[in-house]
Amino acid sequence: MADPNIDVVAKAAGVHRSTVSRAFSRPEAVKSETREHILRIAEGLGYTMSPLAQALRRKTSTFVPLIVPDITNPFFAELAKTMTQAADERGYQLLLCVTNGDPAKTEGYFTAMQAMYAPFGIVAPSTKVDTGVLKRFDFGHRVVVIDRVEGDSSVPTVTVDSRRGIVLALEHLRSLGHTSIGYVSGISGTHTAQDRMDAYLELSAEGSSTPLVLDSGSDPDAGARAAKHFLEMENPPTAIIAANDMVAFAVISALGQSGIRVPEDVSVMGFDGLALGARFNPALTTVRQPIADMGNIAIELAEKQNLNGSVDHVVLEPELLVRASTAGPRK
Amino acid sequence: MADPNIDVVAKAAGVHRSTVSRAFSRPEAVKSETREHILRIAEGLGYTMSPLAQALRRKTSTFVPLIVPDITNPFFAELAKTMTQAADERGYQLLLCVTNGDPAKTEGYFTAMQAMYAPFGIVAPSTKVDTGVLKRFDFGHRVVVIDRVEGDSSVPTVTVDSRRGIVLALEHLRSLGHTSIGYVSGISGTHTAQDRMDAYLELSAEGSSTPLVLDSGSDPDAGARAAKHFLEMENPPTAIIAANDMVAFAVISALGQSGIRVPEDVSVMGFDGLALGARFNPALTTVRQPIADMGNIAIELAEKQNLNGSVDHVVLEPELLVRASTAGPRK
DNA sequence: ACGGTTAGTGCAACCGATCTCGGCAATCGA
DNA sequence: TCGATTGCCGAGATCGGTTGCACTAACCGT
Numbered sequence: 185m186a187d188p189n190i191d192v193v194a195k196a197a198g199v200h201r202s203t204v205s206r207a208f209s210r211p212e213a214v215k216s217e218t219r220e221h222i223l224r225i226a227e228g229l230g231y232t233m234s235p236l237a238q239a240l241r242r243k244t245s246t247f248v249p250l251i252v253p254d255i256t257n258p259f260f261a262e263l264a265k266t267m268t269q270a271a272d273e274r275g276y277q278l279l280l281c282v283t284n285g286d287p288a289k290t291e292g293y294f295t296a297m298q299a300m301y302a303p304f305g306i307v308a309p310s311t312k313v314d315t316g317v318l319k320r321f322d323f324g325h326r327v328v329v330i331d332r333v334e335g336d337s338s339v340p341t342v343t344v345d346s347r348r349g350i351v352l353a354l355e356h357l358r359s360l361g362h363t364s365i366g367y368v369s370g371i372s373g374t375h376t377a378q379d380r381m382d383a384y385l386e387l388s389a390e391g392s393s394t395p396l397v398l399d400s401g402s403d404p405d406a407g408a409r410a411a412k413h414f415l416e417m418e419n420p421p422t423a424i425i426a427a428n429d430m431v432a433f434a435v436i437s438a439l440g441q442s443g444i445r446v447p448e449d450v451s452v453m454g455f456d457g458l459a460l461g462a463r464f465n466p467a468l469t470t471v472r473q474p475i476a477d478m479g480n481i482a483i484e485l486a487e488k489q490n491l492n493g494s495v496d497h498v499v500l501e502p503e504l505l506v507r508a509s510t511a512g513p514r515k
Numbered sequence: 516m517a518d519p520n521i522d523v524v525a526k527a528a529g530v531h532r533s534t535v536s537r538a539f540s541r542p543e544a545v546k547s548e549t550r551e552h553i554l555r556i557a558e559g560l561g562y563t564m565s566p567l568a569q570a571l572r573r574k575t576s577t578f579v580p581l582i583v584p585d586i587t588n589p590f591f592a593e594l595a596k597t598m599t600q601a602a603d604e605r606g607y608q609l610l611l612c613v614t615n616g617d618p619a620k621t622e623g624y625f626t627a628m629q630a631m632y633a634p635f636g637i638v639a640p641s642t643k644v645d646t647g648v649l650k651r652f653d654f655g656h657r658v659v660v661i662d663r664v665e666g667d668s669s670v671p672t673v674t675v676d677s678r679r680g681i682v683l684a685l686e687h688l689r690s691l692g693h694t695s696i697g698y699v700s701g702i703s704g705t706h707t708a709q710d711r712m713d714a715y716l717e718l719s720a721e722g723s724s725t726p727l728v729l730d731s732g733s734d735p736d737a738g739a740r741a742a743k744h745f746l747e748m749e750n751p752p753t754a755i756i757a758a759n760d761m762v763a764f765a766v767i768s769a770l771g772q773s774g775i776r777v778p779e780d781v782s783v784m785g786f787d788g789l790a791l792g793a794r795f796n797p798a799l800t801t802v803r804q805p806i807a808d809m810g811n812i813a814i815e816l817a818e819k820q821n822l823n824g825s826v827d828h829v830v831l832e833p834e835l836l837v838r839a840s841t842a843g844p845r846k
Numbered sequence: 847a848c849g850g851t852t853a854g855t856g857c858a859a860c861c862g863a864t865c866t867c868g869g870c871a872a873t874c875g876a
Numbered sequence: 877t878c879g880a881t882t883g884c885c886g887a888g889a890t891c892g893g894t895t896g897c898a899c900t901a902a903c904c905g906t
Contacts, residue, residue: 187629199856200856203855205895206854215853215854232630236567236632239893240568240571240894242861242893242894245567255592256593256596264613280595280599295563299563299565407794437797440797441839464764464796465770465797467772521862530885532886532887533865533885533888536862537864537885545885549884565861565863567862568861568862571861571864572862573865848905854901856899858895858897862891863891864889865890866888867886867888870884871884872881874879
């Protein structure tokens with residue numbers, strides 16, 4: 185039962201190929217009874233249109249690439265999850281592309297998406313995004329990035345308000361009585377990571393406390409190093425804000441290895457609001473990013489841009505998520 | 516600079532389309548100097564072949580779908596990561612398909628992969644796989660599943676030896692002095708989950724200890740319920756084996772919420788060997804599955820089957836990974 | 847009743863490749 | 877020397893749709 189093509193459907197329905205085509209892709213252009221007849225016949229034959237052939241002829245497909253550096257990172261995984269959903273609610277087919285942070289791969293995916301006539305693409309970068317690259321691939325006007333970009337506002341973006349998130353974290357910790365609050369930046373490289381750090385630096389200086397960056401490396405071991413650093417201090421902070429949930433996990437784990445308990449000995453906050461955080465030990469207090477919204481909005485922005493060329497930059501509000509990893513300062 | 520098609524390259528090189536085509540896809544069929552000349556011209560024009568057009572004509576593409584129930588689950592994320600790598604080392608393009616456990620979606624992906632002429636597909640199921648469905652889509656002979664299947668050995672599979680894994684876990688715990696070892700099955704539904712459970716039941720009965728299943732639900736809250744159950748027992752086990760790492764996380768987290776400490780009060784082991792486990796608090800002792808190998812082998816099996824119709828069932832050896840969540844039994 | 851719309855459909859070229867044939871040398875065996 | 881093979885390439889049909897154009901019939905106002 186090799187699947188039938190448009191011609192056999194046409195013959196079975198007693199109409200021309202083009203009418204079948206229209207029945208499917210331009211319903212208003214065909215008399216409704218004809219269309220229903222065709223659809224019924226097609227249904228009976230188990231016919232569906234070939235997306236390949238369509239894309240080839242139309243020079244536009246429904247493949248939407250989502251480019252992420254590492255799907256193993258739960259943040260990107262959650263993003264991917266909500267975006268697949270959002271995508272196929274709108275009739276797109278999300279293609280997950282994992283770069284491992286390799287710029288060459290990123291470019292490879294760009295050329296691939298061009299070749300596949302993707303209508304647009306979404307990129308969640310691991311480094312500060314270079315809009316030049318996007319442009320070079322004639323894709324500059326069809327891509328939205330999930331980060332802030334600098335110096336070029338011609339590409340749509342979605343982010344959460346990093347500064348606001350840090351404010352939330354700081355307020356929470358201070359209301360608990362903390363005055364000495366450290367920061368672990370961990371993996372950085374993106375603008376948002378930078379923004380979080382900057383906000384911490386600035387805002388914690390405003391408060392009574394002095395900024396205290398425990399680590400600012402950009403590798404996965406930053407958490408462990410931060411913990412080591414913490415242990416060596418003669419006057420360690422009573423609370424720590426981690427740049428993201430994964431780093432918070434690592435910090436707590438490394439601290440625990442040395443017998444430091446959270447939140448009894450030190451409070452630790454994350455930033456992301458991963459579902460995983462609820463199952464951490466202890467459950468992680470964090471600043472939640474509305475990941476699902478980000479995904480939906482990213483696609484909407486892309487569509488809007490495709491439609492009328494408008495490029496928007498939306499920044500979302502983060503939200504405090506208090507769980508069990510924060511408490512009053514140790515005595 | 517609309518990308519050039521095969522005809523402009525042909526004209527520029529002074530040859531016919533078909534020669535250009537051969538220069539790319541069947542190098543031995545064209546004189547080497549002609550081919551090099553063509554390739555050079557193509558290079559200069561920035562020409563690459565359209566995968567769409569190729570797939571349409573050849574009726575076979577390089578799109579390899581990986582069907583997983585939930586990319587948010589780190590196990591599948593790690594699988595996806597290693598498989599994208601493995602796939603494009605071999606010239607395939609991995610398409611990640613997330614079903615959220617919805618069988619309708621799974622079927623949708625199957626029809627999509629047929630329409631795209633995928634040469635084969637990989638499925639990592641969330642429920643016992645029904646080979647009937649695979650067959651119905653004329654895909655029965657082009658899919659490999661990452662699980663065991665029952666009653667039908669006509670589809671290639673990759674799994675790890677569940678029983679062996681449980682042996683490893685039990686041995687480890689017993690060597691630490693534990694005699695009362697509980698089990699939390701958590702999310703199940705797949706054959707491997709079933710196998711793990713069965714192995715535990717059987718093997719723990721063999722030992723001196725009596726089997727003790729703390730929970731066998733199949734939802735994400737099983738961990739929490741198991742912890743509750745644990746707390747209510749008058750004679751709780753001194754060690755717990757969780758069906759997989761995620762459940763172990765949840766159990767430890769829930770236990771911690773009630774002041775039970777791991778491994779001081781109770782040892783907990785996982786099963787998976789997720790990278791995340793190393794950053795848990797405490798770092799999780801677990802049975803490692805060679806996820807990367809599974810990915811590679813899955814693709815190899817698929818290729819082998821496509822080539823000569825052979826269907827293999829490979830089962831891999833798990834490995835004990837001792838970290839910090841296990842210790843001697845409490846007094 | 848008549849020129850002008852408009853809706854509905856057929857025709858055929860086209861998207862960018864692949865592949866079977868068949869032609870034309872050059873080479874081979876005897 | 878001659879027919880047969882072989883290597884290399886071009887012609888043209890084809891994959892499964894889309895779309896601009898032409899055509900027909902029904903419908904409009906006057």
